[in-house]
Amino acid sequence: MRLVTEAAWVAGSAAVAGLGVALVDFGKTGQVSGAAGVVFLAFGCCLAGLVAAVRRWAPGTSSFLLWPTALLVALGLVEIYRIDPMGAPIQMWWVVAGVVAAIWVLAAFRLGVERLMSVSYWLAAGGLCLIILPFLPRLVDGNSGDAAGLWLTIGWGNVSFIAQPFGLGAVLLTVGLAGIHSRWALDPPPAGAGSRLVSLRNHLVVAAVWVTTLPLLWATGDLTAWAMLVVLSATIAYAAAGDTRVVWTGLGLVGIGSVAGLTSSRVSQTLDVWLDPFSAGEAGAGLKESLLALGSGHLSGSGLGMGDPELIPRATSDWILAALGEELGLAGTVAVIMLYGLVTAAGVGIAIASRDLFCKVTAASLSFLLCLMFLAGAGGLERLLPPTNLGLPLLAYGGVPLVAGWLAIALLVRISHEEKGHL
Amino acid sequence: MTDFVFTALPLIFLALIYLFVWYVAKGIASYLGLGDSVRTTRLGSRLVFVRSESQSGMHFTVADSVVLGKSPDADVPIDDPYASEFHLRISRRQGKLSASDLGSDNGTYLNGRRLRTPVDLARGDALQVGRTVLEVR
Numbered sequence: 009m010r011l012v013t014e015a016a017w018v019a020g021s022a023a024v025a026g027l028g029v030a031l032v033d034f035g036k037t038g039q040v041s042g043a044a045g046v047v048f049l050a051f052g053c054c055l056a057g058l059v060a061a062v063r064r065w066a067p068g069t070s071s072f073l074l075w076p077t078a079l080l081v082a083l084g085l086v087e088i089y090r091i092d093p094m095g096a097p098i099q100m101w102w103v104v105a106g107v108v109a110a111i112w113v114l115a116a117f118r119l120g121v122e123r124l125m126s127v128s129y130w131l132a133a134g135g136l137c138l139i140i141l142p143f144l145p146r147l148v149d150g151n152s153g154d155a156a157g158l159w160l161t162i163g164w165g166n167v168s169f170i171a172q173p174f175g176l177g178a179v180l181l182t183v184g185l186a187g188i189h190s191r192w193a194l195d196p197p198p199a200g201a202g203s204r205l206v207s208l209r210n211h212l213v214v215a216a217v218w219v220t221t222l223p224l225l226w227a228t229g230d231l232t233a234w235a236m237l238v239v240l241s242a243t244i245a246y247a248a249a250g251d252t253r254v255v256w257t258g259l260g261l262v263g264i265g266s267v268a269g270l271t272s273s274r275v276s277q278t279l280d281v282w283l284d285p286f287s288a289g290e291a292g293a294g295l296k297e298s299l300l301a302l303g304s305g306h307l308s309g310s311g312l313g314m315g316d317p318e319l320i321p322r323a324t325s326d327w328i329l330a331a332l333g334e335e336l337g338l339a340g341t342v343a344v345i346m347l348y349g350l351v352t353a354a355g356v357g358i359a360i361a362s363r364d365l366f367c368k369v370t371a372a373s374l375s376f377l378l379c380l381m382f383l384a385g386a387g388g389l390e391r392l393l394p395p396t397n398l399g400l401p402l403l404a405y406g407g408v409p410l411v412a413g414w415l416a417i418a419l420l421v422r423i424s425h426e427e428k429g430h431l
Numbered sequence: 432m433t434d435f436v437f438t439a440l441p442l443i444f445l446a447l448i449y450l451f452v453w454y455v456a457k458g459i460a461s462y463l464g465l466g467d468s469v470r471t472t473r474l475g476s477r478l479v480f481v482r483s484e485s486q487s488g489m490h491f492t493v494a495d496s497v498v499l500g501k502s503p504d505a506d507v508p509i510d511d512p513y514a515s516e517f518h519l520r521i522s523r524r525q526g527k528l529s530a531s532d533l534g535s536d537n538g539t540y541l542n543g544r545r546l547r548t549p550v551d552l553a554r555g556d557a558l559q560v561g562r563t564v565l566e567v568r
Contacts, residue, residue: 024447193540193543194482340448363479
């Protein structure tokens with residue numbers, strides 16, 4: 009892509025962020041503060057740095073992946089500024105951290121992402137640990153006070169902050185599983201091994217993910233996030249081996265786990281909230297307010313800064329799409345859905361164009377991950393699925409999920425570069 | 432006037448987002464080759480060695496029928512100790528490529544599944560012979 013065109017994309021993305029912040033100020037006070045200019049400059053500098061890194065280490069990439077990503081991050085930043093002006097600078101710093109992480113990925117894997125294959129078992133194990141270990145104490149404590157879904161409160165003395173390690177764990181697990189299945193698909197099966205035995209190990213991986221993540225279900229009651237992990241592991245196995253049976257196995261295991269999960273009070277509470285949020289009391293407040301916010305948004309919304317998103321609990325993280333839906337309406341919500349669709353389409357396109365099996369499976373798996381996380385989060389807040397505390401990737405408030413999202417995008421960019429020119 | 436500004440600005444913001452989405456969608460569609468005819472996109476005409484000890488990047492076009500194997504007498508020799516002398520046949524019928532295993536010892540895998548019967552190939556399919564992987568382009 010020509011430098012002028014890229015500069016126009018950078019300026020356009022930063023302009024959306026700056027204009028959004030200006031509209032928020034204008035909607036709230038009738039005046040525009042200097043924050044709009046600061047956001048425009050800071051976001052523009054971040055994107056310019058990323059584009060420079062892409063030109064340096066992945067010049068052959070399809071940069072179309074970057075722009076829907078940048079716009080999602082910009083919209084998230086605007087809505088966070090709208091709901092929590094004090095939290096917006098922190099989120100801006102996390103955007104900087106995410107871009108730095110993406111640049112690090114491009115630089116570290118400039119010789120190829122195949123190096124990840126050699127540590128695939130470690131990545132998968134590390135991902136699983138990040139997903140389940142932080143929540144295990146809740147199983148011991150019972151209904152402890154700060155058991156807020158997938159969020160963790162980490163503190164030292166008087167200082168504490170909340171984090172959601174789930175997103176980073178999911179990215180590591182995805183890359184690890186992609187590596188494991190690719191190795192198995194490329195290595196010839198052991199002599200004498202029947203095709204059933206070869207297929208069995210793919211099913212065993214899905215079952216292993218199912219078993220090891222069950223404590224997450226019991227500890228958090230987040231049925232949607234847990235089911236997403238099992239479906240993700242099955243789709244990765246399918247992407248590598250092309251075996252449709254493994255997808256059915258994954259769906260069957262989700263069904264069994266869901267029924268077994270009814271023995272947990274947290275899962276039962278999640279289902280109660282899902283079935284009737286308006287009579288679920290405090291537990292259903294998020295979903296109830298989310299539905300009311302989406303309903304009051306109508307076609308074009310109330311306008312940035314002119315809605316009541318502060319009525320939604322944790323509106324910047326878990327329910328940010330509802331807040332956007334209220335202020336930008338159905339048109340804005342559809343635009344966000346289209347942006348996630350474009351990110352997924354670009355990722356799948358990179359996977360289709362890839363020659364190397366590991367690159368192909370990794371690109372497809374990361375695209376599935378982003379798509380599934382979006383479907384889980386959006387489905388939860390629209391009551392299509394049981395409500396989840398899984399924030400929308402790249403859009404919602406939270407440092408770790410945002411950095412994890414940028415890491416996934418950087419890997420896709422790198423893979424796109426490696427496979428460019430071989431179509 | 433103020434009412435007009437309050438109404439117009441959110442719509443302008445939405446229009447800007449949709450303009451952005453439209454240009455990105457056009458670019459991605461172009462990248463994915465969605466403008467090409469479906470037939471050209473879905474049907475492949477050549478095979479590329481995408482993973483091989485010594486043949487990576489080599490490719491060949493199937494006009495009628497070719498036999499691949501370890502034997503020097505095969506139409507397309509494969510440099511792979513796990514391949515059989517005459518491992519598989521790729522033929523073209525009514526414009527479509529199809530692959531059939533010739534009773535090889537270690538089998539032929541199409542997208543990870545072992546070939547039992549002749550199977551039609553599509554663009555993007557991966558054929559594995561021993562450690563060698565070929566892709567239909």
